[in-house]
Amino acid sequence: MNASSNTRSWIESANGHADFPLQNLPLGVFSRPGSTPRGGVAIGDSIFDLQAALEAGYFNGAARAAAEAASRDQLNDFFALGAGARQALRRELLHLLDENSPQRARLQAATDGLLHPMSECQMHLPARVGDYTDFYVGIHHAMNVGKLFRPDNPLLPNYKYVPIAYHGRASTLCVSGAPIKRPNGQTLPPGENVPQFGPCKRLDYELEMGVWIGPGNASSEAIDIAEAPQHIAGLCLLNDWSARDIQAWEYQPLGPFLSKSFATTVSPWVVTAEALAPFRSPQPNRPEGDPQPLPYLLDAADQQNGALDIELEVLLLTRQMKEQGLPAERLALSNTLNMYWTLAQMVTHHSVNGCKLQPGDLFGTGTLSGPQAGQFGSLLEMTEGGKTTVTLPSGEVRRFLEDGDEVILRARCKREGQVSIGFGECRGVVVG
Ligand code: MN
Numbered sequence: 001m002n003a004s005s006n007t008r009s010w011i012e013s014a015n016g017h018a019d020f021p022l023q024n025l026p027l028g029v030f031s032r033p034g035s036t037p038r039g040g041v042a043i044g045d046s047i048f049d050l051q052a053a054l055e056a057g058y059f060n061g062a063a064r065a066a067a068e069a070a071s072r073d074q075l076n077d078f079f080a081l082g083a084g085a086r087q088a089l090r091r092e093l094l095h096l097l098d099e100n101s102p103q104r105a106r107l108q109a110a111t112d113g114l115l116h117p118m119s120e121c122q123m124h125l126p127a128r129v130g131d132y133t134d135f136y137v138g139i140h141h142a143m144n145v146g147k148l149f150r151p152d153n154p155l156l157p158n159y160k161y162v163p164i165a166y167h168g169r170a171s172t173l174c175v176s177g178a179p180i181k182r183p184n185g186q187t188l189p190p191g192e193n194v195p196q197f198g199p200c201k202r203l204d205y206e207l208e209m210g211v212w213i214g215p216g217n218a219s220s221e222a223i224d225i226a227e228a229p230q231h232i233a234g235l236c237l238l239n240d241w242s243a244r245d246i247q248a249w250e251y252q253p254l255g256p257f258l259s260k261s262f263a264t265t266v267s268p269w270v271v272t273a274e275a276l277a278p279f280r281s282p283q284p285n286r287p288e289g290d291p292q293p294l295p296y297l298l299d300a301a302d303q304q305n306g307a308l309d310i311e312l313e314v315l316l317l318t319r320q321m322k323e324q325g326l327p328a329e330r331l332a333l334s335n336t337l338n339m340y341w342t343l344a345q346m347v348t349h350h351s352v353n354g355c356k357l358q359p360g361d362l363f364g365t366g367t368l369s370g371p372q373a374g375q376f377g378s379l380l381e382m383t384e385g386g387k388t389t390v391t392l393p394s395g396e397v398r399r400f401l402e403d404g405d406e407v408i409l410r411a412r413c414k415r416e417g418q419v420s421i422g423f424g425e426c427r428g429v430v431v432g
Contacts, residue, residue, distance in 0.1 A: 008099045010108065011115070013044030018412065019269075019422030020044055025093050026234070026269035026423075027070055027078070030121040037073040037124045042269050042424070043097055046115045053114055058096060058103070062088035075127045075212075075270065079233040080359035082215045083273065086233065090274050123177070123268035126236070127212065127360035129170040132264065133350060134208075134240055134256075134364035136164040139340035141206075141367035144381040160290050163297075163341040163349045165363075168240075169261035173362065175268050176237075180428045182403065183262040185246035195249055202244035202386060203401040203430060207314050207377030207409055209336060210238035210266050211343055211363040220354035225299040228344035229306070231357065235276065237267035237312075237409045237426035238364045244380055244400065266362070267409070267426035275421055279413040281307040283342050296352060297345045306342035310423075311335055312368055312411050314377060319404030321394045328408055329392050332377055334370045403432040 008015045009022040020026065020042040030047050031037040040047040050071035053059065059067040066085035069078035078085065096103055107114060136142055139159075146154030158164065182203055186195040214233035217223050223231055240260060247259030283303050292298060299306075312335060315328035341349075346365075351357055369377040376382045379400050382390055389397040401407070409426040 007094075009043065009097045010099045010101065010104045011044045011046060011097060013046065014097070015044075017044045018420070019424050021419050021421060022094065022097055023419040024271060024275050024421040025090055026271045026275065027075060028126050028268045028270060029073060029075065029124040030116070030268075031124065032116055032121055039071040039073075039075060039078070040116075041093060042118065045118055047118050047121055048093070048097070049114055049116060056110065056114065059092055063092035067092075073124070074360065075233075076360035079127065079212060079214045080216075083230055086272055087274060090272065123175055125173060125175050125266070126268060126270050127362075129173055129360055129362045130358045132168040132170040132173060132362045132364070133165050134168045134260070134366065135341070135346055136366040137339045137341040137346065138366045138368040138377065140338055140371045140375070141369040141377060141381065144369060144376065148380070148385045160286075160340070161294065163346050165346075165350070166255045168264065168364065170362070172261055173264050173266060176265060176424075176426045176428070178263075178265065178428060179431045180241055180263045180265070182430060182432050183243050183246065183258070185243060185258050186249055187245035188249045199432070200243035200246055201400070204242045204244050204379045205314065205401070205407045206240035206242055206367040207312055207332060207334060207369070208238040208240050208364045208367055209310070209312075209411070210236040211346070211365065212236065212270050213347075213357050213361040213363070214359060216358040216361070217351050217356060219356040221351075222354060223348050223351040223357070225297060225302060225344055225348045228302070228347040229273070231347050232273055232343055233359075234270040234272040235423070236270055237411055237423050239265040239407060239409055239426050239428060240364055240367070241265065241428070242378070242380075244385075263428075264364070265426055265428045267424050269424045271421065271423055276308060276413065278418045279309050279415055280305045281309045281337060283307040284337055293345065297341075297348060299344065302342055302344045306344050307339065308336045308343075309415065310411050310413050312377070313409065315408040315410070316392065316398070317406040317408065318392060318394060318396055318402070320396055321392065324394055326393050328406070331382065331390065332369070332375055334368050334375045334377055336365075336368060338368050338370055339365060401430050403430055405430050
């Protein structure tokens, strides 16, 4: 199922590509100028057009059914088919795009638009998202933020028992590149008792992974922890834009509302569970003295192999840096091993009360900060709630985001003996 580490593609740009070598094959929805959105696969600097490949007769059997579902203007139908269909499609794509493919000459000679330069394509949301839920499983983020508000008691007592989450807003999900309009709202100025209304002054990003749900469950039927991985189609990057001043005023007692629902950006490529398989890890041991998960959240195989080792990065590029020709500045480097709960535990907990998950639902993991400076996934943590500043190579300083600032998230998987794969980018520019 996984291409061995020395397998190369006849698509030259794929070989050694930082994000999209043959070993990745993420799926997304793209359009070319004047054409309607359709499903494709990222390979090197190109997009492999599943509709065109189907029309040219390249897929048969289970791979054909999977490719048909994946070629539509949303991946919901493909996600619903589950692991068997994903694996059939992946097997066939690995075969077709391998440098030794018997189909290579025919594919290379094709004039039927099988490959499109990615730079000429527009990306769309990969699925129609019925429901979006944002978790809070980055324990260092929870600790860092908790310390700002409750220095002596940063984590509330439920944190180590419950994978905490809130229901987000699916309608304002957008794909990488969409501008982010600074939200208006109510905020309570320091020392005041009465709120004011106006533009958010403490706009922030959150470094998260997005989890795309594959097959769902029936209402009132919980997903067993051992079965939970079968319900995850793949992952993307997710920026949970956050208006900290609006959040501070509105969030008690029910949690985030308008401070989050104005925009959430995802990266366009869904990196499948199969592509991520070589980068699975044991779930890191809980610190001494922490409780074990309750039995419904505890599974030996999940503890042994249910975490992921994905390096995560946040970069900032201001308008002035762009004008001066400066590169984006890295603000943080972190890793998905900072998750206190596994993806399977998130899926199982979400469904344990009978809540129905559906194909194309999206989870955010929560901000994935590390414990140390240089690993913080939000400005709230980097500047300790705006008390300190970040100095950029242009000489500019930031407490929170200014208009014209572009936030760029990246992620990659690296492991000895494996070809590295990446997620592409999740970008957004703040506009006033
Ligand atoms: Mn979040």
